[in-house]
Amino acid sequence: MTVTKSTVLAAGLAAALLGTGPAAAQQEPGLTPTSIKIGMFAPLSGANMAYGFDVANAAKMYYDKINKEGGIHGRKIEVVLEDDRCNANDLVAAVKKLVEQDQVFILNGGSCSAAVVAAKEYVVRNKVPLVMLNASGDGALYPPTDYIFGAFSISQYAVGGAMIDFAAKTLGAKKIAYVNHDDAYGAWNLEGAKADAEASKVDLAVESVNPTINDVTAPFLKLRAANPDALLIVTYARPAALMIKKAAEMGFNKPIILSVTGTANLSQLMQNVGGPDALKNFYFQDVLADLPGGPKIKWVYDMYKQSYPDLAAKPDHPQAYMPYGIPSAMSIVKALQAAGPNPTREKVLDAMKTLNFDSGVMAGPVVFGPSERAANKATIFIKFDGTNQTLQPGVYSSRWKFKG
Numbered sequence: 414m415t416v417t418k419s420t421v422l423a424a425g426l427a428a429a430l431l432g433t434g435p436a437a438a439q440q441e442p443g444l445t446p447t448s449i450k451i452g453m454f455a456p457l458s459g460a461n462m463a464y465g466f467d468v469a470n471a472a473k474m475y476y477d478k479i480n481k482e483g484g485i486h487g488r489k490i491e492v493v494l495e496d497d498r499c500n501a502n503d504l505v506a507a508v509k510k511l512v513e514q515d516q517v518f519i520l521n522g523g524s525c526s527a528a529v530v531a532a533k534e535y536v537v538r539n540k541v542p543l544v545m546l547n548a549s550g551d552g553a554l555y556p557p558t559d560y561i562f563g564a565f566s567i568s569q570y571a572v573g574g575a576m577i578d579f580a581a582k583t584l585g586a587k588k589i590a591y592v593n594h595d596d597a598y599g600a601w602n603l604e605g606a607k608a609d610a611e612a613s614k615v616d617l618a619v620e621s622v623n624p625t626i627n628d629v630t631a632p633f634l635k636l637r638a639a640n641p642d643a644l645l646i647v648t649y650a651r652p653a654a655l656m657i658k659k660a661a662e663m664g665f666n667k668p669i670i671l672s673v674t675g676t677a678n679l680s681q682l683m684q685n686v687g688g689p690d691a692l693k694n695f696y697f698q699d700v701l702a703d704l705p706g707g708p709k710i711k712w713v714y715d716m717y718k719q720s721y722p723d724l725a726a727k728p729d730h731p732q733a734y735m736p737y738g739i740p741s742a743m744s745i746v747k748a749l750q751a752a753g754p755n756p757t758r759e760k761v762l763d764a765m766k767t768l769n770f771d772s773g774v775m776a777g778p779v780v781f782g783p784s785e786r787a788a789n790k791a792t793i794f795i796k797f798d799g800t801n802q803t804l805q806p807g808v809y810s811s812r813w814k815f816k817g
Contacts, residue, residue, distance in 0.1 A: 572812020
């Protein structure tokens, strides 16, 4: 048989139309017949690395598990990891590198909300799927787009609302003092808090502080003057520690409740507030299904020890937020599986919008929908006295709803 140029062209066209052969696998960036390239970014260094270093490790170990089980429709997951240092400029640079240089199929990253929101315009313009690691990222989730999914730890709107829900229902608080950041991040959780305060008929006294504040005396005194039944601190770790320490110094003995964003290391928190005396009536919010290392989520910690034995032997590892990396990785795997043997970014995005499953890690299920991009809205609360952690009964959420 004589093979002519037209025969070769015809065969190539037929293969392309049928979606078969190596050429078909190259139609999407980061996709080959044997691999799927995922671009991951998190704070791996710097002051905020505790928010993402072990979160990224958790996601990677879940992808390794899937690879050991045969991958997804015969393809193994390849992870390209970048350090975003919890900084907007570094994060956007990392995203651009992963998309333009590394040619990843999908992005799985973001541990710091303000930083990851900075990538929204680029991601949407380039139509690249972004599945956040553990950032709330409300500013990129509302109003919803076709390309960004997040809040696998929890939405910030739900953080604030759940704090009020717990203080009102469990502690019987009628007047609540509320401290948040004076930025978009603080505005998100405050909006949720106000929705639940109104529903629970709770009076809310609010002081919004700069995340870099050094002296919290003035805002604390204003809040104490409101004679609250509880003090809710919805900030990052440094302002939170300053506020708890100041409350102890001023003899404040009402319940203090710290948001999930307020600490990544309880032993460090105890040192920063001056010791266990400052934690006599202290609760903190979490979004896991159980106490850290508890029976419901022991499998995650066991997998971490098997995956990173040297790291697990070091003090303070795994870091507190480690399990948060699992649900986002699970979601990507489920969406890739649903997209079939010939996936495209659009097929994966369509599959993401229909996810509704229990990760076995977080307090609530991962639930998306046609106009919902925030995965989790449920929290638990734990009493901590400097040594012991006691899980409080119930799961708490917010009544806040997006009105688009």
